[in-house]
Amino acid sequence: MTRIKLNVLGISYSQTQSGAYALVLSEENGSRRIPIIIGGFEAQAIAIQLEDLTPPRPLTHDLFLNFAKSFGIEILEVNIYRLEEGVFYANLLCYDGDKELTIDARTSDAIALALRFKCPIFTTDNIIEKAGIVLDPDEDDANKIAPPTPAPSHDPKNAETNSYSKLTLPELEALLKETIRNEDYEKAAQVKAEISRRY
Numbered sequence: 001m002t003r004i005k006l007n008v009l010g011i012s013y014s015q016t017q018s019g020a021y022a023l024v025l026s027e028e029n030g031s032r033r034i035p036i037i038i039g040g041f042e043a044q045a046i047a048i049q050l051e052d053l054t055p056p057r058p059l060t061h062d063l064f065l066n067f068a069k070s071f072g073i074e075i076l077e078v079n080i081y082r083l084e085e086g087v088f089y090a091n092l093l094c095y096d097g098d099k100e101l102t103i104d105a106r107t108s109d110a111i112a113l114a115l116r117f118k119c120p121i122f123t124t125d126n127i128i129e130k131a132g133i134v135l136d137p138d139e140d141d142a143n144k145i146a147p148p149t150p151a152p153s154h155d156p157k158n159a160e161t162n163s164y165s166k167l168t169l170p171e172l173e174a175l176l177k178e179t180i181r182n183e184d185y186e187k188a189a190q191v192k193a194e195i196s197r198r199y
Contacts, residue, residue, distance in 0.1 A: 002125040006080070008050065008111060009033065011043050023111060025121065032132035034080075034123070036088055042108035044189075049115040051192045056181055061112045068117075072097050078114040080107055080123040083130055164194040 005028040014020040021043035082089035090110040179188035
C-alpha cells in the first residue's frame with residue numbers, strides 16, 4: 001500500500017456539525033484534501049500551533065512534548081492508517097534512542113503532536129481514495145480555510161471579529177497579549193489572523 005505524505009492546510013468551522021471544526025489535510029504532491037471533523041478543544045490545540053502562539057502555561061499537548069523530550073523520546077511520524085464508518089484512526093511512531101514503538105492515538109491529538117514535534121504525517125492511498133476531495137483550482141483556499149474562520153453572520157462572535165479591523169496594529173498586538181494571558185486562544189487566533197492579514 002502506497003504511503004502519502006500530508007500537510008495541515010488549516011481549520012474552519014464545520015458547516016455540518018454545530019460546535020465542531022473541520023481540520024483539513026492536503027496531500028503533499030497532489031490536489032486532494034481530507035476534511036476531518038474535530039472538537040473545539042482539539043481545534044484550539046492545533047490552531048495555537050499553526051498560529052505560533054505561546055500560552056503562558058503549557059497546554060496538554062505542550063506538556064506531552066516537554067515530558068517526552070525530557071526523557072529523550074521523539075515522535076518520528078504520525079500515520080493515519082484506517083478509516084471506518086467516518087472515523088479516522090491514527091498512531092504515533094515513537095523512538096526512545098534505543099527502540100521504536102507504535103502508540104495508538106486519536107487523529108486530532110496525533111496531528112496536534114505532529115505539529116509540535118515537527119514530524120511528518122502520512123496516510124495510505126486507500127484512505128485518500130475514500131475520503132479525499134478535490135477542490136476547484138480556481139477557488140481560493142485561503143477564503144475557505146483559516147485557523148479559525150469567523151463564525152456565521154448571525155453569531156454575535158462575528159461582530160466582535162469584524163471589530164478587529166477597526167483597531168490599529170499596536171492595539172491588536174496588545175489585545176493579542178491580553179487574550180493569551182487570559183488563555184482565550186480562540187480569540188487570540190482571530191486577533192493573530194487579523195494582524196497577519198495586514199502584513
